[in-house]
Amino acid sequence: MRQEPHPISGALYEEVGDGVVRVLDQTGGKSGLFRWDGTWLEGNLTYADPHMLLYIGGPNLPEGKDIFWGFLPPAEDASTVVPAGVGSMPGDQMPQRIVAKYKRDPGLKTDQGMRSAAHVDQDFLLDNDRRPDLVPAVFRLQSPMPGGPVRIDTARFFEKKYHDLEVEKLWKRTWQMACREDDIPNIGDFHVYEIAHLSFLIVRTGEHEFKAHYNACLHRGRLLREHDGARAREFRCPYHGWSWNIDGTLKEITTEWDFPGVREHVCTLPSAQVGRWGGFIFINPDPDAMSLEEFLGPVMLQHYAKYKMENRYKQAHVTRVIGANWKVGTEAFLESYHVIATHPQVMLTGGDLAECRYDVFGNFGRAAHVSAGRSGASPQRGLFVTPEHVLATYRQSADFQRAYLRGIIGDEVEQFSDAELNDSSFNHVFPNLHPWSGWSRIVFRFRPNGDNPDECIQDVMLLAPWPEGKPKPPPRPIRHLKMNESWTDAPELASLARILDQDVLNMPKLQAGLKTKQPSYVWYSAYQEGKIRNFHRNYDRAMGLEGVGDSQE
Numbered sequence: 001m002r003q004e005p006h007p008i009s010g011a012l013y014e015e016v017g018d019g020v021v022r023v024l025d026q027t028g029g030k031s032g033l034f035r036w037d038g039t040w041l042e043g044n045l046t047y048a049d050p051h052m053l054l055y056i057g058g059p060n061l062p063e064g065k066d067i068f069w070g071f072l073p074p075a076e077d078a079s080t081v082v083p084a085g086v087g088s089m090p091g092d093q094m095p096q097r098i099v100a101k102y103k104r105d106p107g108l109k110t111d112q113g114m115r116s117a118a119h120v121d122q123d124f125l126l127d128n129d130r131r132p133d134l135v136p137a138v139f140r141l142q143s144p145m146p147g148g149p150v151r152i153d154t155a156r157f158f159e160k161k162y163h164d165l166e167v168e169k170l171w172k173r174t175w176q177m178a179c180r181e182d183d184i185p186n187i188g189d190f191h192v193y194e195i196a197h198l199s200f201l202i203v204r205t206g207e208h209e210f211k212a213h214y215n216a217c218l219h220r221g222r223l224l225r226e227h228d229g230a231r232a233r234e235f236r237c238p239y240h241g242w243s244w245n246i247d248g249t250l251k252e253i254t255t256e257w258d259f260p261g262v263r264e265h266v267c268t269l270p271s272a273q274v275g276r277w278g279g280f281i282f283i284n285p286d287p288d289a290m291s292l293e294e295f296l297g298p299v300m301l302q303h304y305a306k307y308k309m310e311n312r313y314k315q316a317h318v319t320r321v322i323g324a325n326w327k328v329g330t331e332a333f334l335e336s337y338h339v340i341a342t343h344p345q346v347m348l349t350g351g352d353l354a355e356c357r358y359d360v361f362g363n364f365g366r367a368a369h370v371s372a373g374r375s376g377a378s379p380q381r382g383l384f385v386t387p388e389h390v391l392a393t394y395r396q397s398a399d400f401q402r403a404y405l406r407g408i409i410g411d412e413v414e415q416f417s418d419a420e421l422n423d424s425s426f427n428h429v430f431p432n433l434h435p436w437s438g439w440s441r442i443v444f445r446f447r448p449n450g451d452n453p454d455e456c457i458q459d460v461m462l463l464a465p466w467p468e469g470k471p472k473p474p475p476r477p478i479r480h481l482k483m484n485e486s487w488t489d490a491p492e493l494a495s496l497a498r499i500l501d502q503d504v505l506n507m508p509k510l511q512a513g514l515k516t517k518q519p520s521y522v523w524y525s526a527y528q529e530g531k532i533r534n535f536h537r538n539y540d541r542a543m544g545l546e547g548v549g550d551s552q553e
């Protein structure tokens with residue numbers, strides 16, 4: 001049975017079985033019983049932290065699967081050794097379970113603007129990297145989103161007219177990740193990529209050649225394929241049998257004598273542009289779009305250059321339907337500001353992540369945990385650590401990661417600095433891709449669920465490190481979860497599933513709240529929500545909304 005104190009109130013949350021949680025407020029002498037979904041059952045304590053209830057009493061993982069996802073063996077038959085020592089990090093000089101009252105973080109004035117009182121200049125860590133020559137230059141770039149708090153009208157999160165405009169102005173015109181190259185390893189393998197009501201056939205046409213055909217027959221428009229497939233030699237329409245070769249050239253019009261003059265109009269399946277980066281296949285339906293490289297930008301490309309994302313092995317891929325707009329889902333992973341309320345258990349052993357660094361570079365939004373590892377600073381609970389302590393944690397965390405990775409990628413690990421070994425940042429590429437960097441393995445993607453602006457589909461992938469040159473096993477097949485299922489129904493996500501359940505708990509509630517909120521706008525902060533402000537700046541530009549009052553600085 002799970003049992004933890006609340007990191008701020010100190011109330012004891014204890015699982016008593018069947019999804020019921022007893023909450024005992026030791027200081028006030030009150031207690032209550034709650035279902036994990038927040039329903040109060042009995043007792044004189046009538047409200048409890050919904051995220052803590054979920055964490056203690058919510059759906060669980062099978063035995064042995066509630067482990068940190070970053071240390072999963074990369075494949076079923078691979079064995080990796082998690083080195084001893086994580087329990088002896090300097091962060092553990094703090095008590096094992098830290099309970100401390102909420103305190104107002106007064107902030108700290110810096111040359112770059114206001115930051116958390118726990119701010120530690122990242123340059124201090126980079127300057128003290130034990131392999132300074134290996135630190136990528138882009139790690140030193142600072143580019144916080146300029147300007148102050150911004151408000152955005154709520155309508156864009158639920159009104160159908162915004163969804164319709166997104167199809168025309170965004171999904172038909174932007175670069176977007178469709179799948180991994182490994183998903184279609186052989187010539188003729190194809191993946192059906194769907195975005196809103198649009199559908200594309202992503203097909204491998206050569207060893208290193210890919211096409212993204214519009215997935216519609218040029219006769220009367222039937223979808224050519226509804227499911228992914230392998231080793232196709234043609235796409236023959238199931239309705240009347242017209243067919244095209246995998247490269248999109250016309251193969252046959254059945255009873256062509258009845259279609260005089262039509263051949264020249266249907267001789268090639270229309271297709272979107274295809275671009276590739278890091279083992280991902282991107283598409284852009286706009287024939288006049290800038291190149292993918294230009295879209296991603298030099299900072300993003302350089303940040304990931306040494307990580308060789310193309311070498312990663314997809315050890316998990318799970319999708320789940322969520323009752324919220326895709327932008328609501330996206331925003332939930334653009335800041336760590338929500339940790340204090342949404343992932344309270346994280347604070348028991350770590351910090352509240354208020355000292356994260358945020359930078360924006362065009363379509364790329366970058367985050368950095370200065371205290372990667374567990375420095376334990378929690379300014380919102382009055383817990384502070386010295387920069388030297390952060391550095392010690394940082395180095396120990398790098399050593400730990402180096403020892404672990406050596407078991408997977410061997411001596412290649414010597415090519416990385418402390419900074420890179422600690423890099424596990426929640427980065428974002430506009431509009432909907434979250435490739436966490438470094439060694440975190442996480443990749444998220446959010447897409448609208450068909451044309452319903454109140455629903456989205458979240459993809460979660462784990463891309464494990466894999467030795468260069470060693471053949472990869474086939475990627476794990478995609479598991480599709482319905483709206484009422486829990487991420488823990490996908491145990492291949494390990495403990496990430498329980499974190500994601502907490503994030504998703506908010507999303508439908510946010511969607512509902514946005515519709516009733518008065519005044520009908522939301523606020524985004526100057527710094528911690530800077531990546532979200534940048535998202536909306538890019539969104540406004542793409543949608544042609546600039547200057548029409550949808551967002552105001």
Ligand code: FES
Nearest residue numbers: 217219220237240
């Ligand atoms: S609709 Fe495809 S062959 Fe008729």
Ligand SMILES: [Fe+2]
Nearest residue numbers: 332342343503
């Ligand atoms: Fe979260």
